[in-house]
Amino acid sequence: MDNYQHVLLAADFSEHGSVVALKAQHLAKQHQAKLSIIHLLDNLPITDTTYGPIIPFDMDLNDLLMTSAKKQLAELGKTLGIPEQQQYLEIGSAALEIVSTAEEHKVDLIVLGSHGRHGLALLLGSTANGVLHHAQCDVLAVRLQDN
Numbered sequence: 001m002d003n004y005q006h007v008l009l010a011a012d013f014s015e016h017g018s019v020v021a022l023k024a025q026h027l028a029k030q031h032q033a034k035l036s037i038i039h040l041l042d043n044l045p046i047t048d049t050t051y052g053p054i055i056p057f058d059m060d061l062n063d064l065l066m067t068s069a070k071k072q073l074a075e076l077g078k079t080l081g082i083p084e085q086q087q088y089l090e091i092g093s094a095a096l097e098i099v100s101t102a103e104e105h106k107v108d109l110i111v112l113g114s115h116g117r118h119g120l121a122l123l124l125g126s127t128a129n130g131v132l133h134h135a136q137c138d139v140l141a142v143r144l145q146d147n
């Protein structure tokens with residue numbers, strides 16, 4: 001099997017996230033691959049209309065969410081030794097953005113959790129499910145225990 005060249009960690013900053021992060025880091029080291037992280041801000045109150053995107057209320061809240069996400073991403077990047085240019089912070093649907101960012105940056109392995117904040121009771125969360133169905137590259141869904 002050829003070595004992976006570029007591993008993308010999908011980080012949702014949930015409590016089990018470190019298990020997924022360590023697995024991605026370990027795999028990247030094993031394969032001497034580049035490691036990048038992506039986080040999606042998927043719940044900003046932005047409405048896409050014919051006139052372009054509109055933020056209907058509370059700009060401050062959006063700024064706050066963005067600042068906090070940037071901080072968490074930078075902290076995780078520092079812990080994992082990932083340079084800033086390989087830390088992707090996007091707005092949009094997690095599954096879709098993970099898949100398109102992976103394509104854009106020639107990622108050959110996406111690592112995510114079997115579930116996260118949205119799927120604690122499910123075997124496979126909606127993001128993992130969406131990515132598995134749409135990604136062009138390999139996907140590792142790290143099995144997380146519900147405890």
Ligand code: AMP
Pocket residue numbers: 010011012020038039040041042094111112113114115116117118119120124125126127128
């Ligand atoms: P979920 O669909 O919420 O059960 O999440 C499954 C996995 O997808 C998580 O363990 C993360 O690895 C990834 N994920 C979920 N939401 C996000 C997000 N907003 N940004 C990046 N990765 C995410």
